[in-house]
Amino acid sequence: MNRLSGLLLRLFPAALAIAVALGLAAIVAAVGGHAPGRAVGALVSGSLGSAENVADVLVRATPLVLTGAAVMLAFRSGIFNIGAEGQFLAGALAAGVVGTKTGPFPGQALVALLAGVLAGAAWASLPALLRIRRGVSEVITTILLNFIALYLVSFAVNGPLQEKSRTYPQSDALASTADLWRLAPSIDDRLHVGVPFALLVAIAAGALLSRTSLGLRLRAAGLNADAARLAGFPVVRDLALAFALSGAIAGLGGAVELCGVTHRLYEKLSPGYGYTAIAVALLGGLRVPGMVAGALFFAALGAGASSMERTVGVSAVLAVAVQGATLLAVAILGTPAVVRRLERAGLRRTAATGEAS
C-alpha cells in the first residue's frame, strides 16, 4: 500500500503536467473564440494520432533528449548551465561548416558530429574559465553566450556560409555524405539514426554520473564543493571537465539536428531547445528515464500544438507557455513544504482505505 502511494506520488507531477497542458490549451482557445474541445482534441491527435505523428514526436524529442542530458549532467555537478541553447547552436554551426565547406567524403557525417561536439565543449569552456578564475556565476555568462551564438549563426548564414544563390539567409544543403542515415525510409523518411543515438548518449551520461568514480566526484562537488575539496577531490579540474562534457553533449545535439533534420544551417534552427531542455531535465528529476519522458512529453506537446494551429487556429506558441506552467507546477510540487503535505495526505488516505478493507 505504501509502495502504491509512493508510485502515485511519483506519477502525480506527470498527470498534473498533462492536465495543465490540456487546460491551458482549452482556456486560450476559448479566449480566442475557438471551440475548446476541438483544440484539446487536435492537441492529442496531432501528437499520437498516427504512425507519422509518432515518428514526428520521436524526431522532435531528439534535440531535447540531448540538450536535456547536457543540462542534467551540469545541474547534478552543481553547474547551472543555462547555455545549452548557445552550445547547441555552436555545435550546429561547426557541423554546418564541415557539412557545406568540405566533402563530400565517406564518414563526413561523423566528422560533422565530432566538430559539433568540440564546438559545444569549447562554447561551454569560457563560462567554466570565468567561474573558476573570476568567480562569475555561469548563470549570467552562459546566457550572454547564448545570444552571442545566435548572432554568430545569423552572421554566418548572411555572410560566409550563405547559400551560393544568396537568396535566403541560410546555408547550402549539406553534402549528401554529411546526412545521417535514415532508419526506416519505408515507414517515415524523417526517422534518422540520431534518434536512437541520442537515447544512448543520454543513458551514457546517466551511467557516467551514477556508475563511475568521475561521476561520484562530480555529484559530490555538486552537493557540497567544500566537502569534496576537503576529501581531496580535484574539484577545479572536475568542474572544468563537467562544463566541457555538458557543452559537448549540447553541441552534439545541434550537429545531430543539422545533419539529421534540417540539412541546412539557418537562424531559427533552434526554437529554444536549450531553454526547454532545462524544463525537460528538471521535469525528469535530473534522472535519465524521467528526462527522456519529459522530452517526449514536450515533443508531443510541440507536435500537437502545430496540428492545433493548423486545424483549430490556436497559436502553436502556446506550447511554450504550457512548458512554463508545467515546470512551475513541478517546481512547486518538489518543494519540501508541499512534499510533506502530499505525503501526509497520501498516508492518511492509505490508512483510511486500510481500515475499510
Place this chain on the structure above:
Amino acid sequence: MIVDFLAAGLALGTPILLAALGELLVERSGVLDIGLEGTMLVGAFAAAVAAQQAGTPLPGVLAAAAAGIAVALLFGTAAVLLGADQIIVGTAINLLALGGTGALYREVYGETGTSLVLPTLPRIELPVLSKLPVVGPVLFSQHALVYLALLLVPAMAFFLARTGLGLRVRALGDHPRAAESLGLPVRRDRMIVLAVAGALAGLAGAALSLASAGSFVEGVTAGRGFVALAVVVFGRWSPWGVLAGSLLFGVASALQFQFQATAIRLPYQLFLMLPYVLTLLALLLPRGLARAPLALGASYERD
C-alpha cells in the same frame, strides 16, 4: 550627430537600467530572479494593450507596473514563500511569459506581420536645462521613464547605504538567519522587495513598447532582461555600476544603428552581438572587493 547618438544610447539603455535597478534590489535581498526577462515581456505586453485601448500612453505605463508586480509576486510565491528553486521558477516564468504573451497577442490582434501602432511616451523638454548645448538634448529632452530611471540611481544608492531599511535589505541578502533572529520577517520582506522590482521590470517593458520600439511584437524584449541580469553582476551590485553597465549597453546598441546609417558595410549581426560581447569582456576584468550577496539564490527555510 554625436548628440543624437548619445541621446539614443541613453534611451536604449533606459529599459535595461530600470530592470537592472529592480533586480539589484532583489539580489541584495538574497533572491536571484532570472524570470526578469519574462517579467519585462509581460510588462511590455500589458503596456501595449492598455495604451492601445486608452489611446494614451499613461494607462499603459500603469498597467505595465501592475503586471510586473503580479509576475514578480507569482515568482515570489513559488520561490520565496514555498521555497522552490529560484533558477527553476525563473526559467518557468520566462517560458510562461514568452508563450503566454505570444499566444494572447495572436488571439487578440491576429496573426503576426502587422505590428501594432501605439501611442508613444512624449518627450518632455525640461525648461532651461534642455537648452544647454549637448547636455540639454542628450539628458533633458527625453521621455518620463528616462528621468525616472536616472533619478532612481542616486536614490537607490542612498537607500541601500544610508537608511535603516536599506540595511535591512542587505541583511536579508547576506545573512537571513541573523536577520530573522533579530525579528525580521525574511520572506515577507523579500516579497515586498520583489514587488518593487516587479514594478520596475514592468516599467522597463513599458519603456520598450511605448518608447524604444513604439510597438509590441512577440518576444519584444529580445534578451534585454538577461542583459539586465548581467549588468547587475557587471555593476557589482551597486546602483552606479548598474548605471554604467546600462549606458554601455545602450551606447553599444546605438552604435549599431549609427553604423547601419553610414556607408561602411559591416555585417549588422556583429553589431547586434556587440553589447553581449562587451558585457562578457567586462566580466573578464579583475573584480575588485565587491562581491555577490552571501545568501544569493538560496531559498530561506526556517529550522
